[in-house]
Amino acid sequence: MRNIFVRESGNYKTSYVDDMKLFGTTGEKVKIALIIGLVLLVPVFATNYWVGLLTLCVISSIGAIGLNILTGFTGQISIGVGAFLGVGGYTSAIITSTMGLSFWISLPLAGLITAIVGGIFGLPALRLKGLYLAIATLAAQVVILFIISRWTSVTGGTAGMVLSRPSIGSFTFSSNISYYYLSVVILLITVLYATNLLRTRVGRAFLAVRDRDIAAQIMGINLFRYKVLAFAVSSFFVGIAGALLGHYTMIVSPELYSTTVSIEYLAMILIGGLGSVLGSILGAVFITLLPVGLGTFVDMVVVYFPDLYSLLSAFKEFAFGLVIILFLIFEPGGLAHIWLNIKKYFKLWPFSY
């Protein structure tokens, strides 16, 4: 019987199978079980307000993991996430509200259709890199939003469309808590998929493309195929997040998917940590909760200076920007790297170097 507190020290792996194990030690299995248990227990001790906020965090995490597959794993920058969220949301709205089909059909379809749209807008990635690709994806943002707000007969134009919460049989996910569980389950599947993706041939090809695409091509990786695939896989999760968000807020409208949203998602993965699944989640939670935290801070200050409310509200934007700049300067590795450092610190204590 191995002690569950035993940690790996050194590399004693003797086979590739050993090396590929997702949960190498019993300790790791216990840790994962504890984390999942904790996440599932949140609604028991958190208030309705916090469950609502955490649901938003969970949904953003799914989208951020999606974007990280593209930007963090494959190194293709995209500023079109906002619009892809919109494609997911609108697809689900059209399938459930207009065509009257069930949410359980529309959710995967929203992912698939967003994947196709994402793949199409990923085509320029073969020829374009870096800044040029960023502008090409920005075009996706503009084009998609233009279509959504003008194609009134299908999308309802700027007024948007209404959706309803999903249901199974007679049970409807109308409460915050039930929707939280629904989102968490989908997030868990996403995390499992993204973590495993890295262990496959496709995942390794993504990393190779990111590190040096010419070298990857020489090794026999079909650049075109894998770049478009990365766009499609990434957009699939963004689309799922969009559909979940749409059914959560019960409305989709073009103003919900502006360029600001795209930038916010990019900020999530930058602050969280590029190429890290844990980082995507930490970043999504951070970016979603930061305005709330700042808002609460303003509320506390306003108690003493009641006249300063509008000034401080404007200051919130400023603080938001400042935090992002500080992160980029002091910790480009993101929250995931900070977490790693803390872990290392305790692991090596008192003999850290």
Add this chain to the structure above:
Amino acid sequence: MKNNKKLLWMLLSALVVLVLAACSGDEATDSSADTEKDEEATTSNDGRKVVIGGLWDLTGATSDVGAPFAEGAEAYVKYANSKGIEGLNVELTGKDYAYSIPEAQKLYQEHRDKAGAQAIIGFGTGDTEALRQQVAADKFPFVSGSLSESLKNVEESPYNFLVAASYSDQGRVLLKWIKDNHKDGTPTVALLYNDTAFGRSPVEDMKAYAKEIGVDIVDEQVIDVKATEAQSQLLNMEKKNPDYAIIQQTWAATSTILRDAKTLGIDTQFIGLNWTTGEGLFDNVDAATAEGYMGALINAMPSEDVPGMAEVKEYIEGEGKKLEDINAKFVQGWVTAKIMVEAIKAAAEKYPEGEITGEQIREGMESLNNLDLGGVAANVTYGADKHAGTSQIKIGVVKDGKWEALTDYISFED
């Protein structure tokens, strides 16, 4: 190692902010999470409390009109409390959402779950429409600065109420006025609006109505709500040479349009919907440029001598200010809050026992019949299948740097 410490500090400070947020969250929720149970328990009539959540735009794209609107709404609730509201304690907790819909959604959850609100006063069209499903699910009556026609649909938005003529109705009144007052031939009209739910809201309805009464809509131009330059759009419009141009913007973009129209020497008569009218227009253009500009007035200017303005004056002077310090959008906020408080009052009369719920306030609102607003705004009447209070507006014109009403409250249906 030094670097590591720095990182830890940063992490800690971030944590502190979030933990503080969490703490204050828990304090407040104790009361709101249990409201449902408390509602049964407390039956004493005194100290019944109704919380109204406010979603204000103090720093966003439309803050030019959003800030005075918020100020006016908060002022009325303060005034009404000082006068007593059926022994109720009405509290309005408003916060800034900066005209961003995701923020409005978070803020709405905060009002619902933390502050325990039973009714909401919102502001923008985008956020009001985005929240209409949620307020229907949560059963919170919702009045708003937005007067979008789509909120009239009682089936789809059963808890939204319009406090004044909808944008579409305003547009219809203006088109009818144009038709009635235009001298020779068929009048030609251009529409200038922004690419938001707010801007596009009345466009289709106005086009349909224009066709019906025989006015030609010859051109449409999209001008951003924050535009500081509109010459290219105005030059495009000038090619069609319309007799009139109807503007759906706020003060900022309207003054841009008027200024650039003067620069280009365009002689079209500009007419705006309610968010373009008011004193704030003169902040960005001089009175000479604005001279002759017309617009839809859904409420009185502070300078107007109407009976309903007495209470505004009383409040303002109590605060040590003058009527000149406030503007028409302050009055609009005041009226919006007043209609909500009247609904709460009606609900409190009908249900003298227990805490007041959103459903009861909705009933109260629907029972308001020809509510007299003392000329500050058109009287409103609601009903179970009629959530638009009125379709009447005054048409005003700028004369010598001041707004003057050309008509009394009129509707396109008269």
